[in-house]
Amino acid sequence: MSDTWIEVCAADEIDEEDVIRFDHAGRTFAIYRSPEDTYHATDGLCTHEKIHLADGLVMDHIIECPKHNGRFDYKTGEAKGAPVCVDLRTYPVKVEGGTVFIGL
């Protein structure tokens, strides 16, 4: 894997069990902080309609789309049932020196 690590934000800029939007090079991502304080990243747009997931609600390891409540496991990208049936792409994330990086 030849990931390039891109700086996202300071680790404490994302609340626990929450998500933020991150735009980079014309693409949009959703960056999550889980209740266990781990960080994760997926494509930013829902696979049902192109809606920013960062406006949605994080519950445990699930992100729920704000538009029609489609659900994904943000750790694996797995679509968890109607109306979403296409999985989300996930990306590696690392936290170094209090900063979150996404591997693209």
Added chain:
Amino acid sequence: MADFVIVGAGECGARAAFALREKGFDGTITLIGSETHLPYERPPLSKEALVAGAGPKLVADAERYAAAGIAVLSGRTVLEIDRAGRRVRLGDGTALPYDKLLLATGARPRTLPGMACGGRIAALRSHDDATRIRAHLVEGSHVAILGGGFIGLELAASARKLGASVTLVEGLPRVLSRGVPAEIAAIVASRHAAEGVEVLCGAKVAGIEERPGEVRLTLEDGRVVSASLLVVGIGAVPNTELAEAAGLAVDNGIAVDGLLRTSDPDILAAGDCTSYPLPLYGDRRVRLESWRNAQEQGQLAAANMLGGGEAHCAVPWFWSDQYDMTLQIAGLADGAATTVRRDLGEGAFLLFHLDAEGRLIAASGIGKGNAVARDIRLAEMLIAARRHPDPAALAAPETKLKTLLAA
């Protein structure tokens, strides 16, 4: 092997069919629908699909039905249920046996007395309706919309995007008088006015006349609206005739219990065609016309066709998109004693509706894009948990609703 038959291939019927397989049912599943398309989502018909002139947004493509072993009979109508013989009879005379039957027949637009759709009068329920309406929505044309409910208003917004001019006629003093707080309806109405829609509230129709090249609406105060097309958006009526003819109980929809069973335990009903008791609201019997309800009940019906015994205990939820605004409503607000407002900035706000004991029974919100979505979802959880949140905390945007849920 058991034979399960689903009548009505809409959102609800299709979700039920897939849910049966997901839950491990290995008998036959036959999904029968009058429309010639595979099951598709209706919400886009008045919104983005209408503007784009897009084809139907299918719930699933043909391969997914084939892979799940679901037989879809499109363009076929069930005419009769033979309960004694446990068969349904189709329009072409075919009889299909069932062990369990699900009625997901949906609803159809209410029509004006003595006035059928056709010519320059239309209603919006199906993809074919949308195609017909869209042909009239061109730059410089004029459409009249009767009814200031969700469908009429969404259609007005889409028509404006396509460059048509719009007159919307509502008989009541304001738009969205059913289920939407006046504060939110006022914002919707003023936005439509700002976008150039002529909104006539409190306007009673005295007569409708089709003439060559136009349809004319005469109002009781003498005003005349001339349009290329009149779209009637005055609500929907549940498709209950089949159930009624079979002797099933009907009460503003096919009457089902909390497990979605009709008065015949082998026949269930779900979605827009049913009325059912809502445990969160004192088992009050309601009929909802909502996309998520159709989905949830379809899934629940599937579980209960398999003997699951799960009761329906959801919070009603609805959304509407108009221009760049989205409105969301969770719960039922009638019966509210107090309302608390929370401002989210950039014009977005939420209203929390509490009953006399301070229990949160509904929340509604409007804003740009999905500004209110997350908080409405959290409110929905508070409603489901029958919470009595502190009104001051609800009003304070700096208090995260999530913390109220944990409290």
